[in-house]
Amino acid sequence: MKTIRAVHRAYGVPCEVLNAEEVEIGSPSSGQVLVKLLRASVNPSDMGMIGGSYGRLRELPAIAGREAVGEVAEVADGVQNVKVGDIVRIPEEPGAWSQYTICDAKDLMVLPKGLDLDMLAMSFVNPPTALLILEEFCELKAGDWVIQNGAGSALGYFMIQMCRLRGIKTINLLRNAKSKEADLKAIGADIVIDESEFDAKKLKDLTGGGLPILGLNQIGGTSVSNMIKAMGFGGTIATVGAMTSELVRFPTRFLIFNDLRLRGFWWDKWQRTHSKEQKDAVFAKIFKMIEDGSLRAPVDKIYPLSQIKDAMKRAAEGGRKGKVLLSF
Known part of the structure; x- marks a missing residue:
């Protein structure tokens, strides 16, 4: 299977070094699932990681992106904690901005259904x-x-x-x-x-x-x-x-x-130094606020992942009306 990924092979200005690259990813193996991107959020920390100024950098070449949600599209043998159709957080590593991602099922956070996708994409940082x-x-x-x-x-x-x-x-x-x-x-x-x-x-x-x-x-x-x-x-x-x-x-x-x-x-750092139970408790509060409508933020524009350069250019501009998001 082919997928488009947002990849940078050098650190620098995001709209210059980041490219939409098509690659072959194969199929999920035992214990893995295939996740289709639904929404991803562009944060200042993403810009810092791509630019080389953030406190934690990925080894190059790197897939960009930290915050994304997707839908489980395929489940391999040996997977019991998720099923096709589940909405999940796409893991941060090795990078979340990919149309399709093969993930170890054990690493996935299953998200409540029925919540606004734009808000879910902004809920993890x-x-x-x-x-x-x-x-x-x-x-x-x-x-x-x-x-x-x-x-x-x-x-x-x-x-x-x-x-x-x-x-x-x-x-x-x-x-x-x-x-x-x-x-x-x-x-x-x-x-x-x-x-x-x-x-x-x-x-x-x-x-x-x-x-x-x-x-x-x-x-x-x-x-x-x-x-x-x-x-x-x-x-x-x-x-x-x-x-x-x-x-x-x-x-x-x-x-x-x-x-x-x-x-x-x-x-x-907080994520790395606290237990799964502590992290789950934090997100339970956040998802409850999203569900009851008490937590929301404006969206400036949603770009398809294939237009990643335009998205990065817009995310770096002042005067935006909200978050820049990415979609499949």
């Missing part, structure tokens, strides 16, 4: 990141404040919605805030501020006196420096990305006199 930062970094209660930059991203959307479910209030920083303010407030954002207009000294006027005790940093540079100045005493800022690649100049006096904590979070 950003939602667990948001959930674990909320649950493991601070003891938050209803009425507390969380601040985040990059709030217009998929991760930003998920953080807003998870906070809303817990009665936690959010301060959301992003560029060109006016263009997304209505959308963010519609899903539960309390305060939406343009990065260029944010003044930490005036934050109490907007919150009625409250200050954030948890921050989520995706941007780095001046953005996170400004967030540090806005934190309440003993607050924690969790960094998951550095989209600007700017150096962070820490305001030392705020670290000392406000007893702030600056931490990092890497979902890849």
Whole structure:
């Protein structure tokens, strides 16, 4: 059987080094299944892995992609945990962006049926990141404040919605805030501020006196420096990305006199260091939120895998209206 895969043979600009290559993959052997791609999501971490800047890189030549869902199309002998027609997560390794993938059945996560495919394709990186930062970094209660930059991203959307479910209030920083303010407030954002207009000294006027005790940093540079100045005493800022690649100049006096904590979070590491039962518990919460409609994020455009270069070009552009997804 032939399939199209998104392959890069060098690290570099994704829309330049990534190609749709047709290869022969054969048939599943005993204990294996053939999975057909339904949806895949393009994340900043994918761009970093293809570009060679991520914390974990694949050996070249590499199949790209971390997040994808598919349908079991064929089952070989000796498989009991999945059946034809099941919706499954396509394993991250050796790469998820392939029209057809032969997988060991034991490695597959069977997903609840009837859930939105676009949301399922976005459910394996950003939602667990948001959930674990909320649950493991601070003891938050209803009425507390969380601040985040990059709030217009998929991760930003998920953080807003998870906070809303817990009665936690959010301060959301992003560029060109006016263009997304209505959308963010519609899903539960309390305060939406343009990065260029944010003044930490005036934050109490907007919150009625409250200050954030948890921050989520995706941007780095001046953005996170400004967030540090806005934190309440003993607050924690969790960094998951550095989209600007700017150096962070820490305001030392705020670290000392406000007893702030600056931490990092890497979902890849969390997955490797926690049990299957712990991971299943996280995803059970996420799938329940998708099922009841309380977790959603906009989609900018869905590209067929054969147009991978166009998809990568779009994913790298600013001003998108949501996630870039891939399909069969």
